[in-house]
Amino acid sequence: MGNWTKRLRDCSIHLDNAINNYLEPDLFRINFNNFMQTARTVTFLIQKEKNILQQRFDFDSWYQSYQTRWKTDSIMKWAVDTRNIIEKQADIPIYSKLEVKLALGYRSEEDVNLEIQQDDLVFLGIKGLRNWAKKNLDQYNYKDSAIWIGRSWKEPKLANMDLVSAMQYVYARLYECCMDLNRITSEKNNFTIKTPDEILCEFNITHTYQYIELTNFQTISLKTKSYKNEISFNDKKILENRVCQGGKLSAELKVEFERIFDQFNHISTKQELLDIHSDLNLLNFQCEGSILHFISFFDENFKCIKYIPYILPNQLAKYIFWRNIGAFVKVLRPKYIICSDEYYVRSAPQAREYWRNTMIQGEYLSTRLLSKIHDDEFELLGIRYGIQNEKLLKPINKEITTLLLDINANNEAFMYVPILKEL
Template sequence: MRDLSALLKNCGEAYFSPDLFRRNLNQFLQTSRTVTFIIQKNKGEIRDYENWYSVNVLKPWAADEIMTWAKDARNVVEKEGDLEMHSTLSPSVIYSHFSEEDFVITVNRPMLLRADVSMIAKMVKTLLPPGIADAAVLCIRRRWVANTLPKHELIWALTYIYASLYRVCNDLSRHLGGGMDPSVPNPTHLDPDMNDVSRTRYIKLGKPHVHSMASHVIRRDEDFVPPARLLSLRNELQRQSKPTNIEETVELIARMAEANFLEYGNHVPMTFLYNDQWDIIDNLTTSFADQSDKFLYARYVASRASYLRAFAVVSVGEAWIRDLKSGPDQPIRNMKIIGERLTVVGAAIDESSKSIEWNIVRPDDKGAPTLERIGQATEQQTPFFIQPIVEAMQNARLPKS
């Protein structure tokens, strides 16, 4: 797995060198197959091997489009030579949380390569209502695609393969009573968006400059001592049973969110991804500069949720409540703020969902803000801003024809 992680990193570094990218891709596919070969070779040392292998490898991968492609592509590389693939460089416009609403625009290559920001932004603004255009983003991305896997960008597909094998090895380690070797990188540390592999660039139409997206790993501060309020809550929650559904999970996170807000007077945006055993498999935080950032962040989390094959998502954060009466001609940032809320929202791949909200009350004397809980009912519909994440989780688990 360490070798495979190095090859995945090499593929990213060679993304703009076609011949080198091809060689690293071929080697990655060949090496990926050796992971299961080694497991099979040592099956005599694995307790209840036949059942474990069926549950963790055969059944999950049987209808998995990408893992099936990986096996077939390796055979092509070994017996026939290189895979047929091609790259594209195209601009698309993002103006919502949903990728299916994006649209591609026609821009000549010299303009694209010059990154003539003001000219491109001016052209795109004519295609959308003013209020929507203000938060829209022009995305310029290069994509390598294999002819036999046309719906998926190749680096993302390789990350998915690595994450699938990592999950198998981690499950095997726990099955044998051990743990995953920490020298093997977690898939999220090799995330192609995190490492800017494709050098995707974004032009916010409301602020026409070229932007890129970056993320960083934040290590836990081992010397941190929680305040008494949080320490008491942690000890209480540790005595409780682990949640087994989205309602229980949202209730648990809500208790933590409320305690954190009352302790510090605010709550940074946080997102938690869960597996089907209700273990946290990923957690992220961010800082939004504007509405555009919210569109991009939702897509980024959806990408991670997909290759991690997450089962559920919970989002925590503060939100302004705005007066929408002015309609689509008014940028959302200029709409009147009529309230503030702290929200905890969760949803699972079966589209069960739950939200808990509080009004944030700020005293006139500038004292510490307080919370008034206003919602506890199970939602009938998944909230729109996490729907793309739920759809990504569903697509990663549904059989592909």
């Protein structure tokens, strides 16, 4: 493994740290500087091995092609100049812009913009912003609402590009170069290095903003865990340790699970995708008496590209969770979305009435598939089973529904609005 690969990993770590501290001005500045300085040394280490590499292939011609492209690339040229300024002079003149809103529901379009003095807040981290909100925004203590605080970092020479996007662009060019060199020299990595797309995806989804709950002025952290890919359904070992209402799975239940698992390799339609997840959810509920709430994204070949189980303790958490799922959709661009949950069907609310204050008409174990049909038109396929007190209603009745949704989901699927706007 070449030294350039190790240094590229260092770049990914500094970029990760900058992203994770995007809302903390000092820490973001430190990691930005570290990234820019480390990125420049990746090519130094490649050139250091020039004589050895030239003996294995035509290194001069290969490296010249990258140098030619980078010299005419305005962002790569900016990166070189920035590194020289940071190393020999001082920090470059980056600046931050803040936006503060009152978040009231599922639709971000309904948020209320709050006028603030930028100079008072621009250098505050999350703790300082919380203290500021507690002192200045307590008059906005509406029911089930939160303060949304968003930040962006800019540099005058980069026009409208965010600094993290510029860093990711530099990392992408270095990544391409290093992986190409590893391919030519048959070098193998001893560790995993994040791809540029993975880094940009993580940045766009969750790191540029924060919600502060108005009841206690704490930042909101949802109980979610995200996986890149769904569980491997070919692994029979998961059935050996699987419990069922406190005991082991019976032979009959194992056979049923294996039947469902085998079908995951042969999905060819969206209806099959929905059916198999519905069958699995029903079987899990029968085994455990509860449901695992999750949302999964699938590509056009029915391959799972993201799997997110979650727990939402209150109404405000629901608002923010589905907003964040909308951000995932914007970046990952799934073709199909599967939602597994337990929900109430309620009567339609009167004017200015909360949905949760209306009459409950039924409780269901639900599996839904959401996909886009045309511009601003969506299909919601659903399979549900009636439940009461964590038990299936007898006789077990499989209900199949199809809903056509507009961009505002003007029916019981209103919580999917943040998703529809990004599909």
